[in-house]
Amino acid sequence: MSPLNIVILAAGKGTRMYSNKPKVLHALAGKPMVQHVLDCAQALQARNICVVYGHGGEAVPQAMAAYPAKFVVQEPQLGTGHAVQQAMPHLDDGSPTMVLYGDVPLIQLKTLQHMREAGDGLVLLTVNLTHPTGYGRIVRGAGGRVLSIVEEKDATPEQREIQEVNTGILLAPTQMLRSWLAKLRNNNSQSEYYLTDIVAMAVELGVAVHTVQAAHAWEVEGINSKQQLAVLERTWQLVEAQRLLASGVTLADPARIDVRGTLTCGRDVEIDVGCIFEGAVSLADDVRVGAYSIIRNASIAQGTQIAAYSHIDSSSVGANCHIGPYARLRPGSQIHDGAHIGNFVEIKNSAIGQGSKANHLSYIGDATVGSRVNIGAGTITCNYDGANKFRTVIEDDAFIGSDTQLVAPVRVGKGATIGAGSTITQNAPDGVLTLSRSKQVTVIGWRRPVKLKQVKDET
């Protein structure tokens, strides 16, 4: 099959979003709407991708600069036919042209592939709606042949009864499209150049008009307001939840999970309510994720339990670890097999070796921690001197007493013990006790202060 030209219409102002941001940059499932469409276009292996954006929408090409697409401005906006016209100079006649919409974010690759397989000529993506108000209607004649699309505002009362509507998405032979667009007139109720008028032109020339139905209504839903965006977001999250359930994941409540990216799960994974997964997250077999945890760009190995309210960002967690509740793994944390990271423990850019434990109230930043290390409650790596960051190294089998400050750069040797309440500024040798603490004294005759008599303020 010859590669495609793809035109993505994204010039609409989005007035009903009441936002300074162009409509198509509002996010669904954590990704700008137009980016969903661009990803789908790329998956179709398009030869040319052309995004038509509107006046004031310069943020669109800026935000999508990483895509190999051409961005053309449509100004003024004189209708969908006029919008496609702006893209024509950038398209190859040798490949058919598909028209997609930046505010119809959930169109699926499969559906577009079905359109490609529908045959030569013009291919329209349609959907049947019980309440077709607002949409262009598909007008069919003898034998069910498509005759035209009539916009609601131009339709007769009989035509308004038609429930098969135009989604707007279509595929057309490029040379023909070029000549049809040149012939469009705006003599309609909205004085616009309607892309949909090319259907009657194709019929007149005897060009075959095929229709393909979208597999799901949500695929072709367009977004004009925050209400519609919120509804489609919930619809999509339920689709994701059903996909996870179908693959064997246990979800405490399929209505209370948010996947903003790709979540890959092994067997017997359990996810409690209110969890958010962002970017690329993988959970291996037997992983359990507690309620209200947020996991972004992370991999969690087999059998690990993440207790409630934990945050994990750009980190990896080994097998059979215990994380949380209330643990925070910031970017660059590698937690090795069997480690325990407990409540109110923050780890950043650090490796925690096998079987090591930091169970309570600690900050471990820019550190390399060996295996079987015990980090007592309240331990802090002082990694920052106000200008530069330095590393702390804690070797295997070390024991760090509670409330220790390790002032980096500093090293705690193999099997070393640090006495509780120490401020460690120099390397602590292997196998022995190091502590830095003033001697305990008892002061005989000391009295607690008593409250002074209050003098009334008269002013």
Ligand code: UD1
């Ligand atoms: C259009 C279709 C209608 C279809 C409906 C599906 C036409 C004439 N009508 O109607 O048959 O049922 O979509 O939602 O095509 N756009 C531009 N530039 C313009 C005008 C529109 O880029 O000058 C973009 C908009 O940003 C939007 C899309 O095209 O993404 C559709 O435009 P809209 O004005 O909403 O078309 P409808 O009247 O809803």
Ligand code: CA
């Ligand atoms: Ca519309």
